[in-house]
Amino acid sequence: MSERLERVKLLYERALHLEPDSHAEFLQRECADDPELRQELAELLRWKASGSFLSEPIPRLLQRDEVPPEDTGAVGDRIGSYRLIERIASGGMGTVWCAARDDETFAKEVAIKLIKRGMDSAAIVQRFHRERRLLAQLEHPGIARILDGGTSAGGQPYMVMELVHGVAFDVGAPLLPLAAGLELFAKVCDAVDSAHELGIVHRDLKPSNLLITPEGEPKLLDFGIAKLLHEEGGEATLLTRTAERLLTPRYAAPEQLRGGEVTTATDVYALGVLLYELLCGQSPYERTTTLRELESAICDGAPHRPSTRTRGTTRRSLRGDLDTIALRAMAKEPERSYPRAGALGADLRRHLRQEPILARRDSWSYRATTFARRNRWTLAVFAAIVLALSVGLYLARREALYAERMRALAEERSEALEVEAARSRLAAAAEALDALHESSARPFLDAVPPTHRAWEWEHLARRLDRSLARSDDPRLSTNEKGQQVVWMPDGQHLAVAGLDGKIHLVARETLEIRRSLPGHRLIECLAVSRDGAYLAFCRDARWTTIVDVAHGKIVHKLRWRDEDARCVAFAPDGSEFVIGTDGGHLVFFSLQSGEALAEVSVGARTEVRAVRYAPSGRKLAATCGRSRLHLFDVATRRLDQSFRHHELRPFCVAWSPDERYLATGSLDRSLCAVDAATGDFLRERVRVDGEIWGCAFTPSGAELIAGGPYVIRADLHRGREVAAFCGRGSIALSPDGARIAVSSRSGLRLYDARTHGVMNGSHGTSWTRGLAVDAHGGHIVSLDRRGGGLYRRDGSVLERVAEVALAGEHALFDRTGERLIVLHREEDAELRSAPDWALARRLAGVRGIDAVLREDALIVVPDRPGIGAWISSLVDATPPRSFGELPVLAIALSPDGARLATLTSLHYRFPEVRTGLELWDVERLQRVAQVESEIEGLDLEFAPNGALVTVGVGGLEIRSDRDLALLRAIPRESAVQSIAFRGDGRRCATNDAEGSVWIWDAEHWRPIVELGRHESEGLRMVWSTDGSLLVSGGKDGAFLAFDGPSLDEAR
DSSP: OHHHHHHHHHHHHHHHTSOOOGGHHHHHHHSOOHHHHHHHHHHHHHHHHHHSSSSSSSHHHHHHOOOOOOOOTTTTTTTEEEEEEEEEEEEEEEEEEEEEEEOOOOOOOOOEEEEEETOOOOOHHHHHHHHHHHHHOOOOBBOOOEEEEEEETTTTTTEEEEOOOEEEHHGGGGGSSHHHHHHHHHHHHHHHHHHHHHTTEEEOOGGGGGEOOSOEEEEEEOOOOOOETTHHHHHHHHHHHHHHHHSSSOOEEEEEEEOOOOOOOHHHHHHHHHHHHHHHHTTTTOOOOOOOOHHHHHHHHOOOOOOOOOOOOHHHHTTTHHHHHHHHOOOGGGSSSSSHHHHHHHHHHHHTOOOOOSSSSHHHHHHHHHHHHTTHHHHHHHHHHHHHHHHHHHHHHHHHHHHHHHHHHHHHHHHHHHHHHHHHHHHHHHHHHHHHHHHHHHOOOOOTTTGOOOHHHHHHHHHHHHOOHHHHHOOGGGSSSSSEEEEOTTSEEEEEOOOTTTTEEEEETOOOOOOOEOOOTTTEEEEOOOTEEEEEEEETTTEEEEEEEETTEEEEEETTOOOOEEEEEEESSSSEEEEEEETTTEEETTTTOOOOOOOOOOOOOEEEEEEETTTTTTTEEEETTEEEEEETTTTTTEEEEEOOOSSSSEEEEOOOOTEEEEEETTTTSEEEETTTTTOBSSSSEEEOOOOOOOOOOOOOTTEEESSSSSSSEEEETTEEEEEEESSSSSSOOOTSSSSSEEEEETEEEEEEETTTTTTOOOSSOOOOEEEOOOOOOOOOEEEETEEEEEEEEEEEEEEEEOOOOOOOOOOEOOSSSEEEEEEOOSSSSEEEEHHHHEEEEETOOOOOOOEEETEEEEEESSSSOOOOEEEESSSSSSOOEOOOSSSSEEEEOOTSSSSEEEEEEEEEETEEEEEEEEEEEETTTTEEEEEEESSSSEEEETTTTSSSEEEEEEEEEEEEEHHHHHEEEEEEOEEOOOOOOOOOOSSEEEEEEEEEEEEETTTTTTTEEEEOOSSSEEEEEEEEESSOOEEEEESSSSSEOOOSOOOOSSS
């Protein structure tokens, strides 16, 4: 085909995409140099508008450059079994007629394709027969079916096909909505793909070969130059040359124009061009005017995205997936295109379903976008629901936050009230302990909430609970009501009825379990024979069991009738034992045989709660019913006496060692002792703050130990409580009366029954001038002008080391606690060493009234006017170096040892007394800062965080350790005499002119609790380095030592 004809076709097709009103302007612009061409195009466009497109124009144009074909038949001619009715269209090589069966067997019309006379060359005929064979293989609704074929009487080859009524694809498809057009195009792809499945490539896909039926279905026509992918070589070569002459360049793939291999991608490219034109109504290569320009654009040019060739909503619809699909189908390299037409159609349908397409690179954001488009209404409803929920949640949250703020405010106010209440209760507990009213202190401590139980609470609780030993072994946890612990007769072991169902034999000194015997987890009463050979217990409120201790075996397991056993006791001579039941019976059994010896009734349905043999074994005491105490003669099994002393049921009974008295404890919260002969009260009942569950006389018989919610020691002759213990639960007194065992759910504890763990203190005859504690709180030195002493601490007991005689003005231990320095006013200082604290040597020329130690350098405050202080070495004879001019009252060293603070006297004439502060660089002995104190200073100390605190008449001053700037002033009514900080800096202690010892919260600077009180003014305070011991000295010549926990903040 000539270049002129190709130019006509290109310009004609471009003009078809324009509005009719713009045709004249387009022709004037494009054909300005060729008036004849402009006239021909104008005539074509007029024929197109009149609907008579295929009748004449193309043949006329072809006649200009092609050999005129001969006639291909006339209306009425018979072709095979068919008669020609109407010519449908004419082509360069043949004509298509509408025909019907001549014999009228079938009334259906068909289309017959005839080769023109003169065009029936061997190549054309071969191509014609090949097209018939290919069409015969194709069975698809989108491909026009072949019905018959053959050669006419005149020798013309023909083929009979399905007659398709419709319009060309480029005419009908643009009239459809975009989605319908894309669905129609996808069906075209299906038709082409069905050919691809059979290895057939159409090679001439263009709008004229695609018709749209009135039903809106596509039909693919003209497989005249189709290629069979696995065709024989010679035939393929011939057909390829023919196809190269007959293909339509505008829809030809680059490999077709280059003469490359034709594959299914060739049809995909043509479909891509058709899709491009369908999307934007323009050819991807519209700006080309010549065939050469067109071929160059197809092979080397890059078409614009379809969306860039449109405007408005159409552009938005094409942007993205459709741009990508069209350009991928038109890829220059076949391997980058879709492999088959079916893949192109599938991607279009994915787009229509708003699913991710394969042509785009997969990503989370892309999948999310397509999902959103596919489910826009669902997501809209979901978003509306989420928005409504969010608004609801926001409003609910806002109300909740408001309620939370109100609750937090209420809690803050409640917390403040709790803090004040806790402080008041701690103060009340401390006051009760100072007055030795330990039982009164317990309710105050119990009322302090756990969140406010810091060191102060721990300290006061330890003053109540000064157990000598404690075991938290869960196997030693017991019930707290009844008798679950007893001492073995040897006094070196205890038997404990654990909640683990065993009876454990525990060593006295270590509280370690030595043996375990058969038991039960619900033991109410445990008893031991006088020789320790047997243990008896009532369990489960039913059975009584006897255990052989030596062999660890059960020897008797008894039950009396249907009554429940409540208590059991062994006779002192070991011949029998007795049980008390809830049915009002005392039943005596032989220990050897386990046989019942006698039964005594104390009253129908009268529960027996406790039984106890007298030490001689002649009498038996039993508590019965709601308030009765019965005495029985063991020999005769007869009731001798009966007393009533309690308002509620007595739960325990005990004999005094001489059998003169009986003691009972009751649920009415009282403890009483009566004359065993007369039943008269020894004194009034001792009232306690809880139910009494167990009691025992001390070996002297003068005092009684009783247990319940806490353990008390009562003087029965005076009728009052003399001591209280922190223990709660079942109690047992050792045979020698020295130890009290208390078992409970929290474990086992031992207490010193004689001293109650009260710490000793010194009682001098003069002021306590010097006071020192070693690093671990193991030794205390207390000095006054007439002498002093060294005390060794053993737990809660302070023992004076009598062989060490001390006297002096001031004392201090070094960091190791192995060396002690004692200062004198008129004599050289002493250096003493552990362990015997004998005098090691004198420090020549070192005299003074106060000192601090910095490594091996001793910084001393001399009792000499005109000298501030001096530094002396402990390791050599280096002469002391003095610094400062003002008299020094007290001295303090910073925690890092770099700064030294001195409290100086500026004016000391009563009633006007003024003091100052000086800050020194220790290494250079250079004054860093100097200020006058706003109070009359008496002592000063560095806090572990570095702040310098001065105390005195007027209260406390807290200053910066860099320039002595005043940070805070805390007024106090009573003059603060001395201050000491605990190592962690969170607590400090002071004593004052009234003798009170106070613990402070050093982080918030508020007093917490008064620990104790001197009989006169306080003078000195010192805290061990590890924080385990606090000591206060006063003018009464005594020191108060406060031990207890390791001073952790939380309980």
